[in-house]
Amino acid sequence: MSIPDRLVLDDMSPPPPTSRLGRYEITGRIATGGMATVYLARLEATGGFAREFALKVVHPHLVSETGFRQRFHQEARLASRVRHPNVVATIDAGEDKGYCYLVLELVEGATLRQLMAQRNQPFAAIEAAHLVAEVARGLHALHTATDEQGRPLNVVHRDLSPHNVMLDQSGRAVLIDLGLAKADSNVNLTQVGVLCGKLPYMSPEQARLETLDARSDVFALGTVLYELCTSKVPFGDTHTTATLERLQRCDAAEIEAGLREVAVPSWIVDIVLGCLRADPADRYATALDVADALTQELACCGHSSAEIKARLADIVRVALPEIGTVTPLEPMAPALTSRGGRSMRWMALGAAAALVVFGGLYGTVRLLPTMGTKAPNDAMRFEAGSIVSDPPSSGLMAEEPASPQADPPRLDPASVGPPSSALPSPSAEPGTIETNGSSEPMAETDGVGAETGAGGETSGGEIPRRMIRRKVKRRDTEPTLRERNPYAQ
Numbered sequence: 001m002s003i004p005d006r007l008v009l010d011d012m013s014p015p016p017p018t019s020r021l022g023r024y025e026i027t028g029r030i031a032t033g034g035m036a037t038v039y040l041a042r043l044e045a046t047g048g049f050a051r052e053f054a055l056k057v058v059h060p061h062l063v064s065e066t067g068f069r070q071r072f073h074q075e076a077r078l079a080s081r082v083r084h085p086n087v088v089a090t091i092d093a094g095e096d097k098g099y100c101y102l103v104l105e106l107v108e109g110a111t112l113r114q115l116m117a118q119r120n121q122p123f124a125a126i127e128a129a130h131l132v133a134e135v136a137r138g139l140h141a142l143h144t145a146t147d148e149q150g151r152p153l154n155v156v157h158r159d160l161s162p163h164n165v166m167l168d169q170s171g172r173a174v175l176i177d178l179g180l181a182k183a184d185s186n187v188n189l190t191q192v193g194v195l196c197g198k199l200p201y202m203s204p205e206q207a208r209l210e211t212l213d214a215r216s217d218v219f220a221l222g223t224v225l226y227e228l229c230t231s232k233v234p235f236g237d238t239h240t241t242a243t244l245e246r247l248q249r250c251d252a253a254e255i256e257a258g259l260r261e262v263a264v265p266s267w268i269v270d271i272v273l274g275c276l277r278a279d280p281a282d283r284y285a286t287a288l289d290v291a292d293a294l295t296q297e298l299a300c301c302g303h304s305s306a307e308i309k310a311r312l313a314d315i316v317r318v319a320l321p322e323i324g325t326v327t328p329l330e331p332m333a334p335a336l337t338s339r340g341g342r343s344m345r346w347m348a349l350g351a352a353a354a355l356v357v358f359g360g361l362y363g364t365v366r367l368l369p370t371m372g373t374k375a376p377n378d379a380m381r382f383e384a385g386s387i388v389s390d391p392p393s394s395g396l397m398a399e400e401p402a403s404p405q406a407d408p409p410r411l412d413p414a415s416v417g418p419p420s421s422a423l424p425s426p427s428a429e430p431g432t433i434e435t436n437g438s439s440e441p442m443a444e445t446d447g448v449g450a451e452t453g454a455g456g457e458t459s460g461g462e463i464p465r466r467m468i469r470r471k472v473k474r475r476d477t478e479p480t481l482r483e484r485n486p487y488a489q
Helices: 068-081 113-118 125-143 182-189 212-230 241-249 254-261 266-275 287-300 307-323 344-370
Strands: 026-034 037-042 050-060 088-097 098-106 109-111 166-170 173-175 380-383 388-389 431-434 438-441
Touching: 026 050, 068 088, 068 113, 109 307, 113 166, 113 307, 125 166, 125 173, 125 212, 125 266, 125 287, 125 307, 166 307, 212 254, 212 266, 212 287, 254 266, 254 380, 266 287, 287 307, 344 380
Parallel strands: none
Antiparallel strands: 026 037, 037 050, 050 098, 088 098, 109 166, 166 173, 380 388, 431 438
16 A cells, blocks of 8 residues: 655545655554554665664654653653663654654563563572663763763653663663653753652652652662562552652661562672662762672672673573564554644634634624614504503513503693694584584494404494504603694594
8 A cells, every 4th residue: 555755635534544654664563652652664765775663653642732742852852862782772753744753773672571571580680680780871871961062961761660671682781761851951841740750660759759860760770670689669569658658768678678588699689778778868879880889799709791691682582472572553544634734633623613603793693683672562552532552462572461550641632732623622512523613423432442454444333543553662661642643634
C-alpha cells in the first residue's frame, strides 16, 4: 500500500493510515509505555544505504497538553548533549503528520524489568553490581552534561528504575529514557506540586517535592541495586502512604536485614546503605563515586568485567526468544490530517459553533419585527351612550382572569359634542330620534344591542348599530372616549 508523504484534507472521508514518519519507514512495534510508543523504523538512502533505528513516538493525545511539547523538545536537547556508551544515542528528532518523535539508537536486547520477570529470579550479586556500575557511569555523564557554551546543565534524571535500563546482547547496560530529566535551564516546565516519577524508586526529598540534585539519582541507584539482588523493592512496590512512610524513615536495619536474607556480600550491603540514606549529605556525592566503589570491590574479589559481561550476554540471548523484540504493526492513523495542522475534531467543533452563531442571528432577525407588540385584549366598544368591554378572547387570554374593575362611566353626549341633528331632542317622545326637525322611531334592542354579522349586516334588528372596536391599551389604564361622536352617521 502506497502512503503519501503529505496528507491534504479535501473531503470528509476517513484519513488514510500511514507507515512513514519523515524519512523513516515504520516496520514494527517494539514497546508501548504511558507516554510514548517505540517503533522499529528503517532509513534508506542513495547508494544502497539502509539502517534500522528505534523511533520513539509520543502519544498524540499528550502532544496537545500544556507544556508537553516543550518537555519533548527538552528531552531531545538533553539527549543530544550526552554522548556515552551507557546512554542510548539520540540520532534525530522531528514532527510529522501530528506526531512528535525521536530517532534513537536501536538497542537489541531487553529491559531489566523484562529479564527479571522472564527469569523469575534475581540476578547474581556480582552481575547486579556490574550492571549498576555501568548505569551509574551513564548517569554521571547525564549529570555533568553542558550546553553549547560549556555551562553545566545540572540535569537530574528523576525516573531511574529497571524499566528504563536495557541490557543488549553484548552484555552492555544502557540508560534508555530521559523523558522526566530536568535541567536548570528548564525549571518552568515542571508544574509546582506535581509528583514526577515512580514512588518506590524516589528519594525522600523527591517525594516531598523539594529541590533535587544528582544525589537524588544516587538514592535511586541504591534502590535498583537492592531490587536486582533480592527481586524486591526496599520500601514497597505500591504508590501508597505505607510506601511513602517507609521511604521517609529509610530504616537501615530493615534494609540490611533484607539483603542479608539472600546472602548478599557485605561490601554490596555497605554500598547499598551508602546510597539509601535519608539525608542527601550522608550519601555518595556523585553517581561516579558509586560506580568506582562497585568496580573496585569487584576487582578485589577477582571478577573481571569481560567475564561478567559474557554471562549477562548469555542471559539476554536466552530470554529474547521468549520476550520477543518486535511485534507486527498495523498502519497508524495520522494524528493531524490537514496541511495547516487542523484536526478533524477541531474542524467539527468549529462547524458546530458556526451553526449556533448563525442560528441565533436568524432567530433574532425573525423576532425583531414582533418586538414591542402585544396581542389585543378586552376590545372596547361604544354602545347606547356607554363603554362596554367584550369578554376576553378564549384563544389569547383565556388563562388570565380579568381583574375586577368599577362599572364603566356613562357617556355624556354633551362632553363629546355630537351634532344636534343626531341627538334625541328633550321634547321628543321616548324611543324616537329627531333628524332635521322630524322624529323617527328608534329600533328595539334586545339586551345590549343587535350584533352585526359579516359585511355589516345585523343579526337581530332592522337598523344596524355601528360597532367600533379599538386597540386595547394597558390594562391598568382607564378607557378614553374618542373626540368624534360615534353615533354620527
